[in-house]
Each structure stands twice: as structure tokens, then as C-alpha cells.
Amino acid sequence: MKRLKAILSDVLEIDEDSINDETSPENVETWDSLNGLVLVTELESQFNIKFSMEEVTSVKCVGEIKKALEGHGVVLSE
Amino acid sequence: MFKGHLSFAGGGRSGIYFCLPSSEKPVFNPNMTKKIHQPATLNYSDIEIGAVYEFSKRITEAEVDAFAHLTGDFNPLHCDPSYGEKTQFHRNIVHGMLVGSLFSTLVGMHCPGKKCLYLSQTLRFKKPIFMGDEVLVRGTVTDKSDSVKVITIKTEVLVDQVVTVSGEAKVTLLEAV
Numbered sequence: 001m002k003r004l005k006a007i008l009s010d011v012l013e014i015d016e017d018s019i020n021d022e023t024s025p026e027n028v029e030t031w032d033s034l035n036g037l038v039l040v041t042e043l044e045s046q047f048n049i050k051f052s053m054e055e056v057t058s059v060k061c062v063g064e065i066k067k068a069l070e071g072h073g074v075v076l077s078e
Numbered sequence: 079m080f081k082g083h084l085s086f087a088g089g090g091r092s093g094i095y096f097c098l099p100s101s102e103k104p105v106f107n108p109n110m111t112k113k114i115h116q117p118a119t120l121n122y123s124d125i126e127i128g129a130v131y132e133f134s135k136r137i138t139e140a141e142v143d144a145f146a147h148l149t150g151d152f153n154p155l156h157c158d159p160s161y162g163e164k165t166q167f168h169r170n171i172v173h174g175m176l177v178g179s180l181f182s183t184l185v186g187m188h189c190p191g192k193k194c195l196y197l198s199q200t201l202r203f204k205k206p207i208f209m210g211d212e213v214l215v216r217g218t219v220t221d222k223s224d225s226v227k228v229i230t231i232k233t234e235v236l237v238d239q240v241v242t243v244s245g246e247a248k249v250t251l252l253e254a255v
Contacts, residue, residue: 038197041221041228041248
């Protein structure tokens with residue numbers, strides 16, 4: 001989770017401590033459509049995975065990002 | 079993972095739009111409709127990982143002067159010959175951001191060209207560039223994210239085969255153009 005928070009913090013320019021499973025584009029002003037694209041590429045690059053278009057369009061919050069990552073075999077330690 | 083929609087479509091008008099926050103409407107400048115150069119018109123599927131795109135140009139004193147006026151950066155390291163002589167470089171050096179701005183040309187004119195939407199750019203200034211230097215601007219495609227159609231490009235500026243500015247660009251391609 002620390003690694004995921006670091007990526008989210010870097011791309012979205014928000015404090016890592018403010019990030020939880022409910023963090024989403026609805027409550028983070030900087031999480032706009034363009035930063036969403038960059039976030040996908042950073043997650044793919046950092047975890048060496050590729051998301052499907054369905055995953056990208058269905059994920060709505062950090063908790064769902066975690067589930068998507070776990071679906072690719074990524075282990076997110078606390 | 080997305081909120082809202084991209085809102086940079088030109089509404090069918092030709093011309094140049096200025097980049098603005100997505101919440102604002104694009105501004106059309108009718109004084110900039112003259113077609114000077116035509117960008118490449120690559121599609122996402124045309125671009126392959128490992129592909130290299132490059133162009134070269136000579137940086138002139140007039141361009142450094144124009145950049146200083148455009149940005150307001152008249153730092154003497156760039157604009158005052160007597161000051162430049164006293165520095166460790168013994169002459170004026172070109173604004174790093176002038177050179178870095180050539181990466182905009184790389185993605186906007188060469189890869190992908192017309193359909194480009196510039197998402198991000200990192201920069202590292204490694205060595206000084208001097209007026210009169212001929213620079214080679216090179217982009218190497220390092221990754222493609224098919225789900226969001228984002229291309230990652232290693233960007234470099236070289237002088238005499240030495241990397242002087244490096245960085246990484248991320249671009250996506252507009253659909254409705």
C-alpha cells in the first residue's frame with residue numbers, strides 16, 4: 001500500500017496520509033481525466049502490469065485500484 | 079479512474095488552440111491560422127515500441143532573444159555577453175527551457191503529431207548548450223499503454239552525440255480530429 005500511495009501522491013500531488021480506499025476522482029480535485037491517464041501508465045510501469053480497458057473504465061476509487069492490482073498478482077503490503 | 083471528459087476538441091475550426099486547464103474552453107486565435115508546417119498524422123497503432131523519431135536544428139541568438147522576451151527571463155547568463163564571459167562557461171548559454179521546449183515540437187509535429195495531447199514531461203539539464211549549437215532532438219518510444227492509449231517516449235537533446243537534456247514524455251492521441 002505504501003508503494004501505491006507513493007504513486008498516487010506523486011501523480012495527484014496529494015499528501016500520502018490523506019489517501020484511503022475511498023479516495024477517488026469525486027473527492028480529489030487533481031484526479032481529472034488527464035491525470036487519470038498518467039496514473040494508469042505509472043501503475044502499469046511501477047508494477048510491471050497492463051490493465052485492460054474494462055479495468056480502467058470500471059475502477060472508481062483507490063480500493064478498486066487495489067483489487068485490480070491484486071487481480072494482476074500484485075501483493076500490496078501495508 | 080477518470081472524471082469528466084477530455085475537452086480539447088476544436089469544434090471543426092482549423093487553427094491553433096492554446097493549452098488551458100480542462101475546465102476552461104479552448105481559446106481560438108484567428109491570427110495564428112497560417113499553415114507554416116504540417117505535423118505528422120500518426121495513429122496509436124502506427125507507433126511501435128523502440129521506434130525513434132528525431133529532428134535537428136541550430137539554436138540562434140535571435141531565438142534566445144525571442145525566448146527571453148516571450149518568457150521574461152532576461153537572466154544575464156543568457157542575455158548579457160559581459161556577464162557570460164565571467165562565468166565558468168565563458169559565454170552565454172541557452173535557456174534550458176528553450177531547449178526543453180523542443181520536446182513539444184517532437185511530440186506535436188513528429189510523434190504522434192497532429193493528434194497529440196501532451197500529458198507530462200520530465201526534464202533534466204545535463205550540459206549547457208550555446209548559441210550556434212546544432213541540436214538533435216530525439217524521441218524513443220519506450221512503452222505503450224493500450225488501455226488508455228498513452229505513449230511513453232524517452233526524450234533527449236544531443237549536441238555532438240552527447241546528451242545535454244533528457245527526460246520522459248507521456249502523450250495520448252485525440253480521437254475526433
